[in-house]
Amino acid sequence: MERLLRLARGLPPYPALVTGASGRIGQRLVEVLLAAGVSVHAMSRRGDIDVPVGMRLYVADLARDQGVEAAVGGVATVFHLASHAPRAADLHPENNPQHQTVTVTGTWNLLNLASAADVDSLVFASSTRVLDGSKTLYAQCKAEAERLVLAKSGSMKTTVLRLPPVYGFAREGSIAQMLAAVDAGRMPPLPDFGDKRSLVHVDDVVQGLLLAALSPASGGKAYTVTDLQQYSTRQIYELICRALDREPSSRTVPPWLLGLGAGAGSLLEAVTGRKMPLNREKLNSLRRSAYFDAQDMVRDLAFSPLYTLEQALPEIVRQYTRA
Numbered sequence: 001m002e003r004l005l006r007l008a009r010g011l012p013p014y015p016a017l018v019t020g021a022s023g024r025i026g027q028r029l030v031e032v033l034l035a036a037g038v039s040v041h042a043m044s045r046r047g048d049i050d051v052p053v054g055m056r057l058y059v060a061d062l063a064r065d066q067g068v069e070a071a072v073g074g075v076a077t078v079f080h081l082a083s084h085a086p087r088a089a090d091l092h093p094e095n096n097p098q099h100q101t102v103t104v105t106g107t108w109n110l111l112n113l114a115s116a117a118d119v120d121s122l123v124f125a126s127s128t129r130v131l132d133g134s135k136t137l138y139a140q141c142k143a144e145a146e147r148l149v150l151a152k153s154g155s156m157k158t159t160v161l162r163l164p165p166v167y168g169f170a171r172e173g174s175i176a177q178m179l180a181a182v183d184a185g186r187m188p189p190l191p192d193f194g195d196k197r198s199l200v201h202v203d204d205v206v207q208g209l210l211l212a213a214l215s216p217a218s219g220g221k222a223y224t225v226t227d228l229q230q231y232s233t234r235q236i237y238e239l240i241c242r243a244l245d246r247e248p249s250s251r252t253v254p255p256w257l258l259g260l261g262a263g264a265g266s267l268l269e270a271v272t273g274r275k276m277p278l279n280r281e282k283l284n285s286l287r288r289s290a291y292f293d294a295q296d297m298v299r300d301l302a303f304s305p306l307y308t309l310e311q312a313l314p315e316i317v318r319q320y321t322r323a
Helices: 004-008 023-034 068-072 098-116 138-155 176-184 203-215 233-242 256-270 281-286 293-299 309-322
Strands: 016-019 038-042 056-060 077-080 122-128 159-165 223-224
Touching: 004 023, 004 203, 004 256, 016 023, 023 038, 023 203, 038 068, 056 068, 068 098, 077 203, 098 122, 098 138, 122 138, 122 203, 138 159, 138 223, 176 233, 176 256, 176 309, 203 293, 223 293, 233 309, 256 281
Parallel strands: 016 038, 016 077, 038 056, 077 122, 122 159, 159 223
Antiparallel strands: none
16 A cells, blocks of 8 residues: 555546446545545546545546546546446446447547646556457447547657555455456356466556556556456466365366357357356456457566565455455
8 A cells, every 4th residue: 555655646636536436446546646645636427435634536428528627636646447338237337328328429528628628648548458359349439539539649748557456445346356256156166278368456557557657658658557466267266266265176067068058058048138147258358368468567667566466365254254
């Protein structure tokens, strides 16, 4: 935490705007900024979030350009985290049309208003989905928003930060979902798919955002932020088992049986319209590689991860147990 506070105290002595402030990353960023004494303009579509001392809440709609101008006023730094959050029951969350509305139109509106307000620096939280060959609307919209952000680098310093799956939460995100499934006995002992994947702790996302905002070298560039580790789905499963004081099963479900279950799940979703625990899309995401090089962050911005998944899991489990 101390490193994050030192970085936050280096920001210009003006308010910082955080879009998507009610999201899980936004909440942590706001917490760090306030603890460092930085005034925060927190933008959210929700008006029911807590407003601590030092924070001003702006209920705004980026896509409709409502309430955004007031939030940008007097701001030196913008952390653009807002993104469409699909409902849990959405069968195809990465192809929801709202990604176009929020991510592309909303980013365009914000960039124009931030430029007109003489904002010094804007950091956009994108996704490694733009790098893994995904053809989903989510990935396409993130890629288009990246192009818009980097094209504005002439009028203010703009930086893109691409995030892999983020851990550090007890109830949200893919790691938390796997933790709950293992704890409830709903996660089969997965085989080794030979996959390689990247992850990042939420505090290292905050570190990356602050470094990108502070460094003159980051202007007009896109970076990937990870914990610099290489994981496999099987390894993540084993780490979670051990964090729960359980020995991972040495017996694994045969890949052909997982494929059969995934096919049945997809069929049931098509028939019932209800989301299933396993389908072809989820199985494909478990076994495909999604590993990304983050050495540019280390070289250009002196990024140094605060956590690995193994180090963070005990605290995640404690939070999970309390919740």
